[in-house]
Amino acid sequence: MLGAELRAFHMVARLGSITQAAKKLGLSQPTVTTQVRNLEGRYGVELFYRGGRRLTLTDEGARLLPRVQVLLQQEADIEFYLRNCSQTQGSLRIGATSPYYVLELIKRFRERFAPIEVTLEIGNSQQVLEALEEYRVDLAVSSQLTQDPRLTRLQLGQDPLVLAVHRLHPLAGQGCVAVTALSGHCLLMREQGSTTRQMTEALLEVAGVVPGAQLEIGSRESIREAVLRNIGISIIARHEVPDHPELRVVELQGAPLIGEYLYCLKERRQARLPAAFLAQARDMAL
Structure with missing residues (x-):
């Protein structure tokens, strides 16, 4: 019970909400409210100002x-070790902003390590x-370029x-347009935390x-479904x-390239399964 309460405290402290x-x-x-209040009540301590x-x-x-x-990092390390200590079994968890680059990597990885369970979670870059x-x-594929030393x-x-x-x-017949041509048109945007959105806002x-x-x-x-409906x-x-016959691609003058990057915590890059996935990714990138 204490572990759940500490996790609740940690997340509320990080997010402030x-x-x-x-x-x-x-x-x-x-x-979550009950877990935090139980932690405070059990030890007679106030952990948050609630104004x-x-x-x-x-x-x-x-x-x-x-x-x-x-404590939570030690718990994660133990769980990671137990999942990956076997030479014939284990699991690899991957987060990605899109499936386009990572699915082929997962396919090749499973061909080599068939008994390994691979899970893929899709979200935005943040x-x-x-x-x-x-x-x-254990690994993240993101379009966000970060210089984090970890x-x-x-x-x-x-x-x-x-x-x-x-x-x-009206823009479908154009092969290439300036960004100014977007003025007055309804623009479909990703949510906050998306690298594509950040780059779009910078262009505008x-x-x-x-x-x-x-x-x-x-x-x-x-x-894509909204574009297909001409929204x-x-x-x-x-x-x-x-x-798709209903879609058209129009080039944008001065539009930057958006990259896709595979990230791993340095402290775990030598672990068996992340290391094998990284090595395969390097081979395919050559």
Whole structure:
């Protein structure tokens, strides 16, 4: 029970919110609230100031937080060791922003290590890198380029950003357009934390473009479905635009390349399964 309460405390301390912590932990808000209050009540200590919308650590909470972080890291290390200590069995958890580069790697990996269980979790760039840092995945494939010294990085590929439009859209007949041509059109955007969204917003800001409207949609698949219904247009990586008679790809002048990178915590890059996956990725990248 103490372990669950400490995990709840840790997540609330990191996010400053019961609501966000509950979402991250996959629990209800009342459960997280109860776990934190039970921890405080059992030991007669106040860990959070509860004034305002954001919970703030008290001095006692701030002193407890690094101790809990060490404990949770040790727990993750033990779990990682037990999953990977067998030479014939084990599991590998991978987080990725999209399936396009990682699926072929997983296919080749399973051909060599058939008994190994592989799980794939899809999220945006921020989510998968957070999952790696929190030991919830062993490897992360992300389009976000980070120089974090705790991580080892391998580039898997790169593609230009392009404009995906419906065949009946006014821009569909253009082979290449300036970013200013997007002015006045409904633009479909990924959620906050997406590298594609960050790059799109930077392009619009530099060009001084104000879209006619912005519609936030939380997945690549949903954005493609929205473009297919001619709801709006979207800036996405070229390889993410499927071959479809209703879709058209329009090049964007000055659009940057977006990369895809494989990340692993340096402290775990020599572990058997992550090391095997990294080695295979390097071979395929040559």
